[in-house]
Amino acid sequence: MSILSASGPAGPAPVEVLATPARAGAVRRLLGNPVAVGALVWLVLIAVLAVLAPLLTSQSPTASKITEALAPVGGDHPLGTDGVGRDVWAQLLYGARTSLVGSLTVVVVALLLGLPAGVLAGYYRGWFDAVASWVASLLMALPAIIVLLVVLAQFGRSTALAMAVFGVIIAPGVFRLVRASVLAVREELFVDAARVAGLSDARIMRRHVLPVVVPPTVIQVSQLLGIAIVIQAGLEFLGLGSANQASWGGMLSDAFQNIYAQPRLLLWPGLAIVLTVTAFGLLGNALRDALGVSGRVPRVRRRGATTPPAVLPADEAAPAPAVDPDALLALGGLRVAYPGPDGTEREVVHGVSLTVRRGEVVGLVGESGSGKSQTAFAVLGLLPPEARTSAATMTFDGADLRGLSPAAMNRLRGRRIGYIPQEPMSNLDPSFTIGSQLTEPMRHHLGLSGAEARTRALALLDRVGIPDPARVFGSYPHQVSGGMAQRVLIAGAVSCDPDLLIADEPTTALDVTVQAEVLDLIRELQAERRLGVLLVTHDFGVVADVCDTVVVMREGRVVESAEAERLFADPQHEYTRMLLGSTLEDTPARGSLPASDLHPEEIAVPLPTAGGNR
Amino acid sequence: MSVPATTTAQPLLTVDQLVVDYPGRGWRQPPVRVLKSISLDIHPGETLGLVGESGSGKTTLGRAILGLAPVTGGEIRLGGQRISNLGKRDRRALSRDVQVVFQDPYTSLNPAMTVGDILTEPLLVTGSSRADAQRRVRDLLDQVRLPADAGTRLAREFSGGQRQRIAIARALTRDPKLVVCDEPVSALDLSTQARVLDLFIEIQERTGVAYLFVTHDLSVVRHISHRVAVMYRGELVETGDAAAVTTAPDHPYTRRLLLAAPVPDPGRQAERRAARHRLAAEQAAVAG
Numbered sequence: 001m002s003i004l005s006a007s008g009p010a011g012p013a014p015v016e017v018l019a020t021p022a023r024a025g026a027v028r029r030l031l032g033n034p035v036a037v038g039a040l041v042w043l044v045l046i047a048v049l050a051v052l053a054p055l056l057t058s059q060s061p062t063a064s065k066i067t068e069a070l071a072p073v074g075g076d077h078p079l080g081t082d083g084v085g086r087d088v089w090a091q092l093l094y095g096a097r098t099s100l101v102g103s104l105t106v107v108v109v110a111l112l113l114g115l116p117a118g119v120l121a122g123y124y125r126g127w128f129d130a131v132a133s134w135v136a137s138l139l140m141a142l143p144a145i146i147v148l149l150v151v152l153a154q155f156g157r158s159t160a161l162a163m164a165v166f167g168v169i170i171a172p173g174v175f176r177l178v179r180a181s182v183l184a185v186r187e188e189l190f191v192d193a194a195r196v197a198g199l200s201d202a203r204i205m206r207r208h209v210l211p212v213v214v215p216p217t218v219i220q221v222s223q224l225l226g227i228a229i230v231i232q233a234g235l236e237f238l239g240l241g242s243a244n245q246a247s248w249g250g251m252l253s254d255a256f257q258n259i260y261a262q263p264r265l266l267l268w269p270g271l272a273i274v275l276t277v278t279a280f281g282l283l284g285n286a287l288r289d290a291l292g293v294s295g296r297v298p299r300v301r302r303r304g305a306t307t308p309p310a311v312l313p314a315d316e317a318a319p320a321p322a323v324d325p326d327a328l329l330a331l332g333g334l335r336v337a338y339p340g341p342d343g344t345e346r347e348v349v350h351g352v353s354l355t356v357r358r359g360e361v362v363g364l365v366g367e368s369g370s371g372k373s374q375t376a377f378a379v380l381g382l383l384p385p386e387a388r389t390s391a392a393t394m395t396f397d398g399a400d401l402r403g404l405s406p407a408a409m410n411r412l413r414g415r416r417i418g419y420i421p422q423e424p425m426s427n428l429d430p431s432f433t434i435g436s437q438l439t440e441p442m443r444h445h446l447g448l449s450g451a452e453a454r455t456r457a458l459a460l461l462d463r464v465g466i467p468d469p470a471r472v473f474g475s476y477p478h479q480v481s482g483g484m485a486q487r488v489l490i491a492g493a494v495s496c497d498p499d500l501l502i503a504d505e506p507t508t509a510l511d512v513t514v515q516a517e518v519l520d521l522i523r524e525l526q527a528e529r530r531l532g533v534l535l536v537t538h539d540f541g542v543v544a545d546v547c548d549t550v551v552v553m554r555e556g557r558v559v560e561s562a563e564a565e566r567l568f569a570d571p572q573h574e575y576t577r578m579l580l581g582s583t584l585e586d587t588p589a590r591g592s593l594p595a596s597d598l599h600p601e602e603i604a605v606p607l608p609t610a611g612g613n614r
Numbered sequence: 615m616s617v618p619a620t621t622t623a624q625p626l627l628t629v630d631q632l633v634v635d636y637p638g639r640g641w642r643q644p645p646v647r648v649l650k651s652i653s654l655d656i657h658p659g660e661t662l663g664l665v666g667e668s669g670s671g672k673t674t675l676g677r678a679i680l681g682l683a684p685v686t687g688g689e690i691r692l693g694g695q696r697i698s699n700l701g702k703r704d705r706r707a708l709s710r711d712v713q714v715v716f717q718d719p720y721t722s723l724n725p726a727m728t729v730g731d732i733l734t735e736p737l738l739v740t741g742s743s744r745a746d747a748q749r750r751v752r753d754l755l756d757q758v759r760l761p762a763d764a765g766t767r768l769a770r771e772f773s774g775g776q777r778q779r780i781a782i783a784r785a786l787t788r789d790p791k792l793v794v795c796d797e798p799v800s801a802l803d804l805s806t807q808a809r810v811l812d813l814f815i816e817i818q819e820r821t822g823v824a825y826l827f828v829t830h831d832l833s834v835v836r837h838i839s840h841r842v843a844v845m846y847r848g849e850l851v852e853t854g855d856a857a858a859v860t861t862a863p864d865h866p867y868t869r870r871l872l873l874a875a876p877v878p879d880p881g882r883q884a885e886r887r888a889a890r891h892r893l894a895a896e897q898a899a900v901a902g
Binding site: 188189190192193194195196197198199200201203207208211367368482511512513515516519520538539540541542543544545564565568578579580582583584585587588589590591592593 | 657659660661667668680681682702706707708709710712713714716717718721722723724726727735736739740774781784787803804805806807808811815830831832833834836837838839840841855856857860861870871873874875876877878879880881882883887890
């Protein structure tokens with residue numbers, strides 16, 4: 001069913017258009033788009049012509065004078081007459097009425113059925129959702145044209161009836177879009193908060209749910225209007241429209257019969273249909289752009305091999321620090337800047353220097369916005385393409401990383417620099433098994449055969465403490481827990497025997513007991529292989545657990561860097577002292593409630609016996 | 615409400631052998647039991663810290679008290695009145711007494727509404743006049759240390775810590791007796807976290823509100839709680855005085871949890887790590 005799938009859920013993605021804020025901004029963006037303005041001007045013109053039809057022509061669109069058949073342009077007939085002597089200009093004007101009223105009928109019927117049903121099904125779920133979704137699927141499975149032909153054969157030729165029936169057939173498209181949007185917003189915490197605040201369901205739907213549903217629905221309505229015009233013209237072309245009504249489809253049909261005598265007749269209705277349908281389609285696209293740009297469109301970060309940011313040598317003659325001969329990674333005067341919307345550059349990292357020696361764990365600590373992750377990603381060459389990165393020195397094992405080609409950087413990543421990400425789940429591809437994701441880099445970087453890579457991957461999985469390596473090797477990412485997934489990623493990071501590991505908040509997403517085990521693992525692997533590790537974290541507990549050296553960052557600058565022992569014992573910078581002072585570890589417990597009339601038996605809770613552990 | 619920060623013998627909230635099942639995924643799957651007979655109570659003006667790892671059911675317990683999770687068995691009582699499995703109308707009436715602050719200040723505030731609208735909404739639905747509601751909003755913004763003009767701005771214009779202050783203000787609009795706080799500081803930066811926690815304590819000391827404070831962080835729970843309850847796989851494994859539970863826990867799981875939390879001091883962390891390895895070896899030996 002091409003008609004339905006064109007407008008169905010495959011259309012605008014509902015979840016991305018959660019962008020209800022800045023509705024005014026959306027209108028401004030729409031009007032700033034020349035294509036949208038063109039489409040709007042055309043549609044308004046058509047609507048005005050349709051409304052003012054009686055003023056613009058004195059001819060009747062349906063009165064045929066056989067004597068004036070196929071009259072040429074001019075005189076009483078500005079566009080001539082058709083095969084039975086009807087005025088073409090009048091037919092075009094009144095046909096616009098028929099088309100617009102017909103497509104509005106489709107949209108109104110589809111909205112009346114689909115919108116409330118979608119909101120109710122999405123919000124309440126349960127039996128109504130089950131029934132409504134079943135009916136929607138049934139309707140979508142019906143061949144629309146055949147249903148229309150049967151209805152028209154049964155009840156006689158009527159454009160209005162046909163369009164109303166078509167509205168019913170196409171309503172599932174609206175229903176499913178609305179339902180999906182409501183399902184997404186219903187999971188938002190602000191809807192829960194509204195419920196706890198004592199708002200009635202009706203009010204929650206009006207204030208919190210509908211504003212989210214409206215933008216995608218508006219976009220879809222625009223597409224539906226265009227589709228309705230095509231369907232309607234098709235029916236009229238077949239002679240199934242109302243007999244006593246001018247229509248663009250009917251004009252086409254007449255023109256087709258006179259295609260040899262007067263081919264010009266095809267031009268006007270053809271142009272009207274094509275331009276109007278195109279205008280609706282373009283308007284829908286422009287609406288999607290205007291409404292979808294703001295808000296939470298997931299940021300797509302291209303990290304293809306095409307344009308990773310080359311790290312440029314710094315402009316100024318920054319005093320390059322004497323490179324430690326033991327240094328694995330030496331970073332001096334690193335700057336990262338992003339182009340702003342007004343053409344100026346906004347610098348987020350202002351000249352960061354740090355050194356990671358072989359066998360040393362360096363903690364890069366700071367609060368959100370301190371530039372710590374930007375620094376780590378700059379070393380990996382994984383910043384978004386628009387980032388401008390420069391450095392006075394940036395060497396890895398003595399080799400200059402600045403100006404390195406993407407291919408050369410790729411050979412370094414994975415092979416000699418391993419990376420452990422923050423979110424284990426989103427860093428494993430759900431459509432491949434863990435085994436294939438583990439072996440691929442080894443085959444690529446080390447040139448191992450499939451069997452060799454498999455043996456090595458199993459050994460690695462065993463090494464990172466996975467109880468049943470063979471089972472995990474064949475599993476998909478969703479089949480293992482978050483802690484397991486992080487172990488798999490650590491196994492992947494060390495699979496090609498790198499010299500440097502870069503870990504970006506590697507335990508933030510994990511439970512504390514799992515975190516402790518993962519930190520143990522990182523520490524063991526690091527000692528075993530004399531790895532240099534750059535560990536990005538916000539947690540001073542993690543720093544105290546694994547780091548030898550600490551670099552504290554704030555607003556893109558290093559405020560202090562020192563050996564871990566000294567930093568905790570004697571922080572020099574005021575900001576470090578403030579951060580360490582904010583940790584709650586050593587604050588006294590709040591103590592019990594001041595009153596003394598708490599009876600112990602009231603708070604006694606039956607302690608379940610713990611499975612034989614005591 | 616001006617209840618002094620003292621307790622009476624009568625608990626404010628009683629959770630009595632609460633059982634929560636979630637329907638199984640897929641057709642004819644058996645339901646999943648998320649809470650297995652949980653009993654606890656909270657006194658007026660008290661903070662009960664609820665600690666556990668992901669999947670332990672701590673968030674579900676909070677949601678059941680808020681009426682957002684289905685109660686399969688047992689009962690929840692507020693001031694002696696049953697509040698579990700209430701009808702919609704009764705549940706709405708309860709919104710005066712029981713409120714919530716969620717973890718994620720980015721999704722718990724409607725991005726399309728101004729802070730003023732967010733804060734007046736709970737008042738307007740209960741029949742306050744607009745002028746009264748706006749006066750109350752100014753007062754609330756002052757209480758949570760936000761500038762008075764914050765009301766005219768959209769929630770998304772604020773930083774994480776400020777948003778959480780807005781969420782706290784929303785919870786306080788109608789002087790609740792109990793606020794369920796679901797990990798309200800875990801999305802915040804360290805320095806912000808400490809300030810927001812102090813705001814929670816200050817508000818409690820002034821208004822006598824009680825908190826159920828759900829968190830995974832033992833140091834947070836120790837800072838804010840009078841008593842602590844520890845959850846593990848849908849069961850309450852330990853309840854007691856905050857200082858006792860967070861320094862000398864009784865249950866093996868709580869001990870594991872405590873030793874797993876790293877201390878921001880390399881020397882002491884090395885000791886704690888050694889203690890954790892010893893405990894793990896002991897527990898493995900007992901189990902094996």
